[in-house]
Amino acid sequence: MFHRWVTVVPVATKRGRGRKVLKDKTASTNEANIIAGKVSESSATPISPSSKQDSKQQSFEKELLQMKEMLQQMRLDKEKIEELLKAKDEALKQKDKELENRGREQEKLQVELKKLQKLKEFKPTMNLTVMIDNKTKKDKKKKAGDSEKKRPSPPYILWMKDQWNEVKPNYCLKYFYFLFSFVGLAMTVSAEEKKPYEEKYHAEKEAYLQVIAKEKRESETMRLFEEEQKQRTAMELLEQYMQFKQEAEKETKKNKKEKGPLKPKHPMSAYFLFTNDRRTTLLAENKNFLEVTACSKDHNRRVEKHDRGTEEALRRAKKNKEKYALEMEAYKQKKDEEAAHLMKEEEEHMNLQKQEALQLLKKEKTDK
Known part of the structure; x- marks a missing residue:
């Protein structure tokens, strides 16, 4: 049996980016003491919930006080504004009253003005006779050269006038002396010499008195005529004014619509x-x-x-x-x-x- 040798090849793996391992450092004695003090303080004074509530209550009370002060200030401002508004209202009321009074006065003045205008419209139609006074008549007569009847001279003056024309040329230098002596002579004239002058004086006097009586009668008749004429003109003027007044009242009544309370109402259709x-x-x-x-x-x-x-x-x-x-x-x-x-x-x-x-x-x- 043949054994196969397997060679294990190490695969290259990526190294992770991990944190470096901190080396243990030996803290100094001072740092250790500080850390120990902090830890002891934190452990000695823990924050209690009752103290938090107190602080909240204090802040709430402060806010309440501030709000109360603000409300008080607002009330004061409101009172001031109300006082100002009242003063303005009173001033406006006074102005309104003044305007009303002015309006009434203006209406009264307009009524009076209308009355005056109506009186201006009144134009009387009459022939007014112009009367002349006696003084003006006399002045006109004098200016025109109308010879009035003069008052008659007494008899001795008439004698002096007759004698004057004869004696005057001889006594021009001794005029004043002669005048006094001449007046004395006139007073001592005899009755026979004075008789024609007296007759002349009486005749002139009668004529003068007749003229004066005639003038008096004329002046009296003229005075009565003037008074009568004045009375007539016054009555005519009064009648015309009353007629004018009635016509004006009728016109005003016509202009106004008739609103009688007893007038029957128009029936409905x-x-x-x-x-x-x-x-x-x-x-x-x-x-x-x-x-x-x-x-x-x-x-x-x-x-x-x-x-x-x-x-x-x-x-x-x-x-x-x-x-x-x-x-x-x-x-x-x-x-x-x-x-x-x-x-x-x-x-x-x-x-x-x-x-x-x-x-x-x-x-x-x-x-x-």
Whole structure:
């Protein structure tokens, strides 16, 4: 038997990348002491769960305090803001009141302005006679050269005038001396010499008195005429103003719509009567809005076919219309009576005003 020799060849295997084996080092005495102290400290003071809870509680309390402080600050801020808002509201209210007062004052001023404008529109149509005073008449006469009747001179003045023209040339140098002596002579004139001058004086005096009496009569008649004319113009002006006032009031009444509380209301038509009845029934059945609005179409259809419901609505509408006509006639009659009564009152008021105006004029005359 032959034995086979098997040679085992070692296969090359990869060396693993393992960590190198650390060599045991001999620690120094100091390092050993430090490590031993740390281990002893850690083993001596272990962290207990109660201390953790205390620390958490303390942090929670701090947070609570902070939150409370924040809330307090927020409350203070809120109060300040509310105070500011209140002050602003009060200021706004005051401004609103001022604006309302201004608006009322403006309305009052507008009303007064309208009244003044209406008074401006008042244009009286009358012929005013221009009266001239006696003084102005006299001045005009003097300027025009109208010779008025002069007051008559006494008899001795007339004698002096006659003698003056004869004696004057001889006594020019001794004028003042002559004048005094001449006046003395005039006073000692005899009755026979004075008689013609006295007759002349009396004649001139009578003529002068007649002229004065005539002027007085003329002035008195003119004064009475002027007063009469003033009275007439005042009455005409008052009548025209009252007429203008009435016309203005009528225009304002026409512009305003008549809203009498006693005025009868206009009756509803057959369509509205039918739709109202239909709407109540549909709403009682809890129908839809579209079904309620469809009532109008239904009404038109029923009118064509002369349904009972539409006929009843038409009959009711006719009755309401007749009733409205009667009520309206009675209302118009009542309004006419009221208008006639108002016109009567206005006429009486006008007559009273005229009487007052006449009394005032008479009073002015008596005062003068």
